[in-house]
Amino acid sequence: MKIQEDIRPFWLIIFFLNQSECDWLNCGNIEKCHCKWSSGKKTAVCSSAKLTSIPRLSADIQVLDLHENILQEINRDTFTDIDLLNLQRLNLSDTKLKRIHNNAFRELRILIELDLSHNRLHHLSLEVFDGIDRLRHLILNDNPLKEFHAEQFPILRHLKKLEISKCQLQKIHPLAFSNLRVLETIHVHQNLLSSIHPNTFNLPFLKTLTLSDNPWYCDCKLRDFHEWFLNANLGNEEVLCTGPKNFANTSWQYLKQNEFVCPPFAITSPTVLRAEVGAEIAFGCFVTGDPMPNVSWYLGNKEIQDLMTEELRIKVIKHDVENEYSDMINKSAQWVNISISNITDEFSGEWTCHANSFVGEASASLSLFLSTPRTATARSAPEFPKFILVIISILSLTLIGFIATCICWKTKRRSLTPSKSFIDQEKKLLDSSLASCGRQSVDLSSSYGFEMLDRSASIDSTDTQRCLDTVQITLETSGQFPSPPIEFTLPSSFANIFISVQLTDKGDGNSDFLGNDRNVSHCRPCFLESSNENTCTKFRTPSCSTWSFSENNATSRTMERNLKTSLSSFSNEFTAL
Numbered sequence: 198m199k200i201q202e203d204i205r206p207f208w209l210i211i212f213f214l215n216q217s218e219c220d221w222l223n224c225g226n227i228e229k230c231h232c233k234w235s236s237g238k239k240t241a242v243c244s245s246a247k248l249t250s251i252p253r254l255s256a257d258i259q260v261l262d263l264h265e266n267i268l269q270e271i272n273r274d275t276f277t278d279i280d281l282l283n284l285q286r287l288n289l290s291d292t293k294l295k296r297i298h299n300n301a302f303r304e305l306r307i308l309i310e311l312d313l314s315h316n317r318l319h320h321l322s323l324e325v326f327d328g329i330d331r332l333r334h335l336i337l338n339d340n341p342l343k344e345f346h347a348e349q350f351p352i353l354r355h356l357k358k359l360e361i362s363k364c365q366l367q368k369i370h371p372l373a374f375s376n377l378r379v380l381e382t383i384h385v386h387q388n389l390l391s392s393i394h395p396n397t398f399n400l401p402f403l404k405t406l407t408l409s410d411n412p413w414y415c416d417c418k419l420r421d422f423h424e425w426f427l428n429a430n431l432g433n434e435e436v437l438c439t440g441p442k443n444f445a446n447t448s449w450q451y452l453k454q455n456e457f458v459c460p461p462f463a464i465t466s467p468t469v470l471r472a473e474v475g476a477e478i479a480f481g482c483f484v485t486g487d488p489m490p491n492v493s494w495y496l497g498n499k500e501i502q503d504l505m506t507e508e509l510r511i512k513v514i515k516h517d518v519e520n521e522y523s524d525m526i527n528k529s530a531q532w533v534n535i536s537i538s539n540i541t542d543e544f545s546g547e548w549t550c551h552a553n554s555f556v557g558e559a560s561a562s563l564s565l566f567l568s569t570p571r572t573a574t575a576r577s578a579p580e581f582p583k584f585i586l587v588i589i590s591i592l593s594l595t596l597i598g599f600i601a602t603c604i605c606w607k608t609k610r611r612s613l614t615p616s617k618s619f620i621d622q623e624k625k626l627l628d629s630s631l632a633s634c635g636r637q638s639v640d641l642s643s644s645y646g647f648e649m650l651d652r653s654a655s656i657d658s659t660d661t662q663r664c665l666d667t668v669q670i671t672l673e674t675s676g677q678f679p680s681p682p683i684e685f686t687l688p689s690s691f692a693n694i695f696i697s698v699q700l701t702d703k704g705d706g707n708s709d710f711l712g713n714d715r716n717v718s719h720c721r722p723c724f725l726e727s728s729n730e731n732t733c734t735k736f737r738t739p740s741c742s743t744w745s746f747s748e749n750n751a752t753s754r755t756m757e758r759n760l761k762t763s764l765s766s767f768s769n770e771f772t773a774l
Contacts, residue, residue: 221255235260238285253279260286264312268292271301284308290336291315303328314338314360327351338384339363345373358382362407365389371397378402386410391439395421398431406431412439415447417487417529420457423449459529460557461486463550471566474542480563481534482550489529490554496546501535512536542567 221239224230229246232239232254240260243252248266261284268289275298276282284305294316302308308329318340326332333355342364349370350356356377366388374380374397382405383398390411398406408426413419415438426436427449438444444452462485472478484492494501494513504511516532537544545567551560 221257225252225254227252227254230254232258244288251275251279251281254281256280256283259283262288263292264288264290266292268294270294270296271298273298273300274304275301277304282306286310288312289316294318297321297325299324299327302326305329307331309355310334312336313340316340318342321349323348323351326353329353331355334358336360337364341365343367345369347372348376349373350376352376354379356380357402360384361388363387367391369393369397373397374400381405383407386434392416392418393422395425397422399425403429403431407434408436409434411436413449414438414440415444415449415452415457416441417457417459420454420487423452423457424454458556459485459487461490461552461554461559463492463552463559463561465548465550465561465563467563469564469566471568472540474567474569475539477536477538478540478565479534479536480548480565481532482552482561482563483530483532484550484552484559485530486552486554486556486559487529488554488556489531490552490558492531492533492550492552494533494535495549495551496544501548540567 222232224232224241224243227243227246230241230243230252232241234240238259239255239257240262241252241254241258242262243266244262245265246252246263248263249268251263251268251271254261258281261281269292271289271294276284282304285307287305287308287310290312291314294313295318297313297318299322302311302325306329309331311326311329311332311334314336315338318337319342321337321342326335330353332353335353335356335358338360339362342361343366345361345366345368347370350373353376357379359374359377359380359382362384366385367390369385369390371394374383378400379402380400381402383403384407386407387410390408391414406426406429413436415423436449438447438449438452444456463482465480465482467480470478470480482492482494484490492515501511501513503513512535514532514534514536516534533550535548545565548563548565549560550563552558
């Protein structure tokens with residue numbers, strides 16, 4: 198019994214170990230994932246499982262194989278979210294990857310091998326591999342990367358093997374691998390490299406470099422790298438040239454350094470130049486070639502050399518161009534410039550830059566057009582005194598016009614007769630005149646009073662009593678009409694109205710009226726009509742004098758009719774004015 202009690206703890210440990218082993222072996226219950234021990238590591242093989250994301254497995258998994266799935270992209274902290282931080286080897290080849298987030302692998306601190314081959318990655322940023330400091334083997338084969346820039350990779354102190362074959366690489370910057378100082382093996386075969394800088398793979402621990410199946414163009418640009426590669430003894434593979442034609446399919450091992458040459462190349466800048474006679478101009482020709490070619494300028498068939506005269510100066514200047522990190526420019530590049538002062542017509546035409554060496558020759562042309570300088574006649578500015586006179590004249594005319602306008606306005610205003618207002622005594626007579634007609638007083642000083650007066654005097658009115666404004670009425674039997682008194686003179690705009698009545702002395706009833714020349718003044722005439730035809734018409738004045746005319750008397754009717762017509766016309770004209 199004592200022995201059994203001592204053994205019981207061991208059974209418990211074995212049980213928990215078996216239970217833990219069963220947890221990672223079930224592979225998260227994913228049907229096409231198989232978990233097993235492989236090379237002493239817990240391995241999960243989920244290849245060709247049609248997965249679209251990283252599966253959630255046990256945190257004990259150390260090796261994960263996901264090749265031939267459809268992941269397309271890996272997002273930020275993907276492995277952290279599913280707690281797969283113990284991975285040491287990760288195979289993501291042929292998973293249709295197009296994008297990898299910069300922080301996708303950041304927490305995989307013990308990852309030593311990463312396979313991203315056979316995917317669709319066009320670009321890799323520097324931060325993609327940041328954080329996986331223990332990485333030793335990186336596989337990027339068969340991705341359309343095309344170009345590696347300076348410091349393409351972060352500092353990876355343990356990375357020893359880099360595979361970048363079949364990546365369509367056309368250009369690799371000389372500093373692309375500067376942070377991978379412990380690299381021992383680099384596979385760059387089956388790319389599109391034609392030349393490369395000699396310092397690109399100049400790494401202290403590099404032992405193997407594969408360069409085959411690249412279209413290497415064996416000219417002067419590849420000379421230094423060819424020499425470095427042969428002296429570095431980095432492999433036994435055979436590297437062939439694809440050009441130029443005389444070196445096609447020739448192994449690097451059989452080529453000598455002096456055979457890597459470049460034929461001359463020339464280009465002018467600008468290609469067309471326009472200037473004026475007497476001007477100072479400059480133009481040049483950019484020439485490359487290895488060995489360095491001889492360069493000359495020609496105008497037609499005549500070679501142009503340095504010339505110095507009083508009227509003309511021609512100088513040929515040569516500048517060497519060096520840029521060790523450019524494939525287009527090599528150490529034999531140079532500028533050959535022409536500088537001409539006080540140019541004349543004889544130098545217009547076709548200029549030719551000619552470069553030649555034992556490898557070949559090249560030329561470039563420039564067209565120079567000259568025109569006669571034009572003398573521009575500047576417009577003279579107007580003289581200052583004349584300008585002042587013009588301004589003064591304009592101001593004077595404006596002032597004279599203004600003064601003339603004011604004078605005309607004053608003159609016209611004075612020609613108008615000022616209106617006269619009634620005195621108090623006249624106003625009382627007017628009020629009594631209106632009252633005598635049985636009407637309300639009318640204020641003649643207002644437009645409303647005139648309008649009311651005009652309506653009361655209308656002949657077409659149905660009223661039996663018509664009253665008019667105070668007017669001067671002159672009654673005469675013979676002779677000319679006397680002018681009205683001054684106090685009753687109306688303004689010039691209204692004028693005076695005279696009513697002439699001719700009467701025949703046929704009875705005693707009119708003797709007083711006909712016997713005297715009488716001016717009826719200070720009165721407001723009224724006509725009183727009666728509905729009775731036998732009643733005579735009466736003419737009454739405010740002075741209480743009343744004359745009665747018999748209807749049988751033709752003269753009285755004539756007077757009545759004349760009075761009505763004249764007063765009616767006066768009323769209308771008075772209102773209109």
